[in-house]
Amino acid sequence: MLADIDYFYAQVEERDNPLLKGKPVIVCVFSGRTEDSGVVATANYEARKYGVKSGMPIALAKKKLLKADAKFIPMRHDYYKTVSEKVMAVLRDKADAFEQVGIDEAYLDVSLKINGFDDAERLAGMIKEEVMSKERLTLSIGIGPNKVIAKMASDLSKPNGIKAIRPEDVVNVIHPLPVDRLPGVGKKTYDRMVEAGIATVGDLAHFDRAKLVNLFGISLGNYFHNAANGVDDDLVHEKGEQESISRIVTLKEDTNELEGVMESIRPLCEEVADKASKRGLLFRSIGIIAITKDLGIRTRSKSLHVATNDKVILTKVVDELFSKYLEESKVKLRRAGVLVSNFEKKGTGQDVLTRYF
Template identity: 35%
Template sequence: MGEWLEIPLRYHTQRRIIHLDMDAFYASVEIREQPELKTKAVVVGPDPRQTGGHGVVTTANYVARKFGVHSAMPAAQALKLIPREQLVFVPPHFELYREVSAQIHQLFHQITDVVEPISLDEAFLDVTNNKRHEHNTIKLAQWLQQQILQQTHLTCSMGISYNKFLAKVASDHNKPMGRTIVRPELALAFLGELPIESFFGVGKKMQSSLHELGVYTGHDLQQLSQAELIQRYKKMGFMLYQHARGVDDSPVSNQRDRKSIGKETTFNPALTTDEAARRQLTQLSQQVAAALQKRQLHGKVLVLKLRDADFNTVTKRRSLDRYLYTATEISQEALLLWQQFGDLSRGIRLLGVTITDLFPVAYENLSLPLIF
């Protein structure tokens, strides 16, 4: 085997990037609307006592998080963790969250138009050249944080650095209402202290694999050679090698990225009743809605996929003049298509529901008055 030629790293430290993350956004909006909830453990999501134990936590405030509750946890588990006298379930109000998000995004654009929304409550801002002509990024972040607090009565946390990866990690470092800056000369030390799961792309499977190599922190990761990481993890290995050394050249992108999100399931034996098909379509719609909400996307086109027991496949689509986002909206449209085109004569072997023509929810052009 020939000698490994190491790919040189290029450090670009001239950019100034802010990653802004609203603090427990949905729960904080609900508490703003109902101040009496401030001392309660607020869980945004369905109350499992009213849904037969079904449903997952959308988010939770910091009081609830102290009991170990987190987003995507089964709502029934939250019920077990929090004393009944402190626990309050609040159903999500996504239209309200979108309105508040649009208001916050208006403030972003008072600083820069180079904004990359990640979700309703999270965004990257490239403030290298900003509209306020402010060279001190900490002052700029402080101004934005104060404006959000004054105009929405909500708090946020910020990470500031020369690239997106460091800014993202830094925003989680001091929550809530924190500001963390990672300067180039301190990046290696900062990264060295991070648990390995804080690095992009390191899920549970990757964690286990890295633990087998004795890697539990960024410092441990920094000890592995580029060759070893690439040979073991391919492209992901090179990204880990870069991130462990504070390198991330990905730009803050304000381009709309159209996508599609869908769920499908097969049946054996095939479905033969209208009731069973409708029940499955409702469940698929709920799964699609959860995936959309996780990524904070919504779309205007619904696609229904049908396959009969003879493996004949049909797709039907419905284009709308409004965005689909909730499980109720998606299932309503899917069931309308099923009513028009569903055919049980040969049985149903597969059902699929997909939403296409997607955009981040933050791109809704809402014109809202600012609150003073």
């Protein structure tokens, strides 16, 4: 199963404020640069009727909703996180294997506790009821013989639905769909596929596997071929440790000056170092993220010889990386960020003083 909380952030806001019911609700990330700068995180279905979508500039969403009584609400990420944890606890409890994906989705392997797809549909209904009674939230649940099919089934069931795709129906259900409904096919890949004459999932299924590998690489090429044929042997497994920690901000104004950037960046170095320390992690790679005024993304990074979590070292390396970057680049920066990765668990890595004893 793939269980997905419907229009999550906006649904939580509706739940907590009945006055919002029936109105377009848009949960926004305001960047603080101007009154309306920022993007839409989630919109409820009322707002979607007007063409409002996740990732859209808030200013554009407001334009589309000029004549509607729409509510624009600032995102409360920490709160949604705690709500998510409660829902996930219910879901995890129902599965033999569990894999959370993002804040509002999870795969549940329930093969061992059900007997056939009818039974799985009953279980999905019980899960939805339990989440409704405990958290007052609706879910959509897709059921299939593997993860890709379960995911596609959940998309077809939204909102507040249950849909099972049985093995014997897989091909008939997915082959007519446009190829970008296959998970992993985004805008860029879709354009390339259309260029190659692939418009539907069925087209993709019948496309030569070797050619797909040529076009998209060995890993993606084989994934596309198998998935389009309803085949996916990816296991449902609990995610491992986090592999990177990053923070990024929008600058007050576009700039090309080191001090202007570092002013905004230094607090982020602190936060990142603190977060690593809190988790008992030492990082060996330090990176910067630069987003130019035309929204292009540049990154620079550097690996250290010895892992650290020292914010002074972090800040100094970040300063050097930005200094070097700003010398090379001409375009002004709109946003800037810090990333650390290549973690070692504190205490298990090499200890310079004691290692040789």
